[in-house]
Amino acid sequence: MRTPSIISFFIPHQGCTYNCIFCNQKTITGQRSSLNVQDVVRTIEEYLPALPSPCEVAFYGGSFTALPSSLQESYLSCVEPYIQSGRITGIRVSTRPDAIDIPNLELLAHYGVKTIELGVQSLERDVLAFAGREYVPSQVAEASLLIKEKGFTLGHQLMIGLPLSDRSKELRSTRQVIQIGPSLIRIYPTLVIRGTGLARLFIRGEYQPLSLDEAIETTALMYIELEKARIKVIRMGLQTTQELEGPGEILAGPFHPAFGEMVYSRVFRWQAREAITRYLELWPAERLKLFVNRRSISKMVGQGRGNIIDLKREFQLCDLAVAGLESLEMDEVGVGHPGQDAPEVLLSRESFAGIFQ
Secondary structure (H helix, E strand, O other), X not given: OOXXXXXXXXXXXXXXXXXXXXXXXXXXXXXXXXXXXXXXXXXXXXXXXXXXXXXXXXXEOOOHHHOOHHHHHHHHHHHHHHHHHOOOOEEEEEEOHHHOOHHHHHHHHHOOEEEEEEEEEOOOHHHHHHHOOOOOHHHHHHHHHHHHHOOOEEEEEEEEOXXXXXXXXXXXXXXXXXXXXOOEEEEEEOOEEOOOHHHHHHHOOOOOOOOHHHHHHHHHHHHHHHHHOOOXXXXXXXXXXXXXXXXXXXXXXXXXXXXXXXXXXXXHHHHHHHHXXXXXXXXXXXXXXXXXXXXXXXXXXXXXXXXXXXXXHHHOOOEEEEEEOOOOOOOOEEEEOOOOOOOOEEEOHHHHHHHOO
16 A cells, blocks of 8 residues: 655644653744644645645644644644545544543544554653653553544654663663554654753753764664564654754754664664675675665665675675665565675565564
8 A cells, every 4th residue: 555645734832731851843843833724725735736645634743632622623624625525535643642532532533533643752651750741651551542442543653862761761662662552653862952951951961862873773673673563663763844953953962864764774784784694604705795675775885885884894704795686675685695696595674573682
């Protein structure tokens, strides 16, 4: 099934009575004013003709289900004619785990909402409390169960690098999320954004963000756990906006516009390491060729050829070439002799995830 095109609308802090320690929605979303119904209709009419089907509308950035019911209906009802005509196939909303109840879910279902993403962030009680989230892990599980029981697609959003958190807690949260069973996940590294409580802690020397490499490593480990559970990771890293990249907006933290690509590249490195190990156990060699799908070559090579350099050093290889094969799946890695046109050892992502420690 084709991944839907999405027309996104951001409602910064609408429906949210809290100010979480890490959050400045105006900077993160790039939107500084409230969203009105006329904007929604105008934007749909502008973008819909150019987008391939299927197409969905998404309301992100605030806690949609915590909005007054009348405002929720205003936003949803202006999309309703497009759903009835078949031009829009569904609606997505993001919200908080403590803003879910049966009457509201019935309202969302009535207007064609298909997917609900919960800003979970962590399932560690101390991390949630320090971040100002004001709910507990059990509320995440309860809200998620309700959403799934009512037939919605469930998404979770997780964060790494929050105060009081560490890699072991983030991996534990990932495994708990897997037990809950969402269909999709987003993973965001914590950034120190101007005007937030976290910025004040950072300036006072009371918070140290993750380095870029630490964030890539942790996210890659989480990604593999989720892959193993066949839960789709739909985004890693914040989407770049003009405001987010403005001077002085990000004070510190592992921000990179290609963060997701760098995580995928790290996973390819680990997968290639396993495939090379298997090959060399059978046929010792100093020159090898990696085989991947043509569209995965950049992920395999890595930024600045970093993966190739590291693998050559690790296995003491004189040469390590990379070739593209259309016959391979996007996440397969093969290894062969440089003179060959096909791999002798082939490792799928599913097989790799199953044995990765």
